[in-house]
Amino acid sequence: MPKKSFDANHEKYRSKQRKPQTNRKATEQTDAGFSDPALAYLHKKRLFSELLYEHFSGKEATIYVLQGQERLLAAKLYTDARIRSFQRDELYQEGRFITNNKAKKAMATARRFGITPEQALWVSSEFQFLSDLFEAGLPVPEPVEVAGKVLLMEFIGDEDAPAPRLSDERLDWKVGEGYFEQSLDMYARLLKLGYIHGDYSAYNMLLHNDRLVLIDFPQTIKWREHPEPIKVLEQDMRGLTMSFSKYTKCTPEEAAQEVIRRSGITEGELRA
Structure with a gap:
C-alpha cells in the first residue's frame, strides 16, 4: 500500500471536526538537518525517516509526529526552560533511581546533547517510568528511545489524526x-x-x-x-x-x- 504524502494526511487531518492544537508544519527539520542534536542523532540511527508535523507546542514541550520505519511515532522535545526548571520541582525529586539501560545511556551522554546529567535525569526518569508501566500492561504509549531532551514513543492515533485529549x-x-x-x-x-x-x-x-x-x-x-x-x-x-x-x-x-x-x-x- 503506497504511503500517503504528508500534505494529503495533514489536509485530511485539518478537515476533521477535532482539529490539532497546532496546524504548523514542523520547523525543527530543515534542508540543513535538525536544530536539536538529539533529534538528529535519533534520525541518524534510522529510528524515523521523516519529521511530518508539529502536533502540539506548550511551555513544557513540543510534540512532533514522525514517520517511523513501520509506524508513526511521537517525539516529545522538552523546552530549554522546562529542562532548567526540573531541578526546582522539589516535591518530585525524591526516589529517582535510574535502572533502565536506555535511560542510563541517555544520562551518560547528556552533555553531548547540551544538557547536564542532572537535567537528563528527568527525561530519563520519564522514559523509565513509561517503560515500566508499558511492560506492566497499563494503557500508556510504548517507549522507543530517549536522548538529550527527546523522548521517542508510540504515536497514539491513526493516519488521519492524533488521539484527542x-x-x-x-x-x-x-x-x-x-x-x-x-x-x-x-x-x-x-x-x-x-x-x-x-x-x-x-x-x-x-x-x-x-x-x-x-x-x-x-x-x-x-x-x-x-x-x-x-x-x-x-x-x-x-x-x-x-x-x-x-x-x-x-x-x-x-x-x-x-x-x-x-x-x-x-x-x-x-x-x-
Missing part, C-alpha cells in the same frame, strides 16, 4: 462518568505497581478506541521511595476531580479513598 472532548454525562470510573481504575493500578502519577487529570489522558491512554510522566514518583507520597496523591485527586467536574460530584477526598481501596494497599502504607 479527553479534556478537549464534549461527552454525554453518562459517558464522561464512565471515563471517570476508568480513570479511578487506572490510578489504582498505578498505585498497586508502586507509582503515583504527579499530574493526573483529563488533560493528561488521550481517548483512543474508546479507552483512556495515560501520558506525561515527568513528575511521576515511586511512592515507596518518596517521603510524602500521600501529598502527591491528594494533589493528583484534586486535579482529577476538577477536570471531571462536569461528570461527577466526587470530591478529592472521596476519590483518594476510592483509588486506595481499589489498589489493595492501605492509607497507612502511604503515610508511613
Whole structure:
C-alpha cells in the first residue's frame, strides 16, 4: 500500500471536526538537518525517516509526529526552560533511581546533547517510568528511545489524526462518568505497581478506541521511595476531580479513598 504524502494526511487531518492544537508544519527539520542534536542523532540511527508535523507546542514541550520505519511515532522535545526548571520541582525529586539501560545511556551522554546529567535525569526518569508501566500492561504509549531532551514513543492515533485529549472532548454525562470510573481504575493500578502519577487529570489522558491512554510522566514518583507520597496523591485527586467536574460530584477526598481501596494497599502504607 503506497504511503500517503504528508500534505494529503495533514489536509485530511485539518478537515476533521477535532482539529490539532497546532496546524504548523514542523520547523525543527530543515534542508540543513535538525536544530536539536538529539533529534538528529535519533534520525541518524534510522529510528524515523521523516519529521511530518508539529502536533502540539506548550511551555513544557513540543510534540512532533514522525514517520517511523513501520509506524508513526511521537517525539516529545522538552523546552530549554522546562529542562532548567526540573531541578526546582522539589516535591518530585525524591526516589529517582535510574535502572533502565536506555535511560542510563541517555544520562551518560547528556552533555553531548547540551544538557547536564542532572537535567537528563528527568527525561530519563520519564522514559523509565513509561517503560515500566508499558511492560506492566497499563494503557500508556510504548517507549522507543530517549536522548538529550527527546523522548521517542508510540504515536497514539491513526493516519488521519492524533488521539484527542479527553479534556478537549464534549461527552454525554453518562459517558464522561464512565471515563471517570476508568480513570479511578487506572490510578489504582498505578498505585498497586508502586507509582503515583504527579499530574493526573483529563488533560493528561488521550481517548483512543474508546479507552483512556495515560501520558506525561515527568513528575511521576515511586511512592515507596518518596517521603510524602500521600501529598502527591491528594494533589493528583484534586486535579482529577476538577477536570471531571462536569461528570461527577466526587470530591478529592472521596476519590483518594476510592483509588486506595481499589489498589489493595492501605492509607497507612502511604503515610508511613
